[in-house]
Amino acid sequence: MSSLDEHYPTPCAFCKIATAYPPDASSPIPSNPDPEKIDPQCFLLLSTPHVLAFLDILPIAPGHILLATRKHYQKLSDLHNSPHSSGDGPEAHAAAAREEAREEARETSRALGEYLPLLSRALCQVTGIEDWNVVxxxxxxAAQVVPHIHFHLIPRYQEGRRDVAGRKGKVDVGMLKSWTVFGRGAREDLDEVEAEEMARELRGVMREELEGGRGVVGGKAKL
Structure with a gap:
């Protein structure tokens, strides 16, 4: 067991990532996150008080991104309240706790809506794709493997080919024909060398957009 596991025991893989990579008040885009902070490695793209994004370790296609809530909500329907606030205790205290939980859920919902377009634009720019799924x-x-709210951003490459940042390669054409359901397709282990380069480029594109005009206000993307 790693030291991180000993200090932060949790059965949820995404909660482990959230704990390992706390938000930085200066920017939602981490400068040079260490992918080996946890095992398996995490190629982090985004870290805010409410959401975080990273590359899927079993991608359907190169550039497959996950956007997850920082707090542990299992399903979208849980965002109306915090799973950690039972409302027990004196009435005033319980009411305050419920309102705090509702505000946290509202901020998390806003953050999901703010960062999905930003991640989508970065994904298109880095990979050169024109089509992608958000699942x-x-x-x-419903095929939720990790019981923690997360969105998949899955690039769809044309005619079985990909050209990622100048690196040409082949994608199984049979995989393209198998996409009968959103979010489905053949999966393979993440190539760590390619993932590190992909993550660096995605962070760079997002940082350039946020800091080059649209800005960051109070740790939030000004989109």
């Missing part, structure tokens, strides 16, 4: 699953029967 969000709720529950086991």
């Amino acid at each position: 969000q699953n709720n529950g086991e029967r």
Whole structure:
């Protein structure tokens, strides 16, 4: 067991990532996050008080991104309240706790809406794609593997080919034909060398957009 596991024991992989990579008040885009802070490695793209984004370790296609809530909400329907606030105790205290939980849920919902377009633009610019899926699953029967709210951004490359940052390669054309359901497709282990370069380029594009005119206000993207 790693020292991180000993200090932050949690069965949720995304909660482990959230704990390992706290938000930086200066920018939502981390400068040079260490992917080996946890095992398996995490290629972080975004870290805010409410959401974080990273590359999927079993991508359907190169550039497959996950955008997750920082706090542990299992399904979208849980965002109306905090799963950690039971409302027990004196009435005034319980009411304050409920309002705090509702405000946290509202801020998390806003952050998801703010950063999905930013991540989408960065994904298109870095990979050269024109089409992509944004997929969000709720529950086991809906193919939710990690029970923690997250969105998939899945690039769809044309005619079985990809050209990522000047690196040409082949994608199984049969995989393209198998996409009968959003978010489905053949998966393979993340190539760590390619992932590190991809993550660096995605962070650079997002940082340039945020700091080059649209800006960051109070740790939030000004989109």
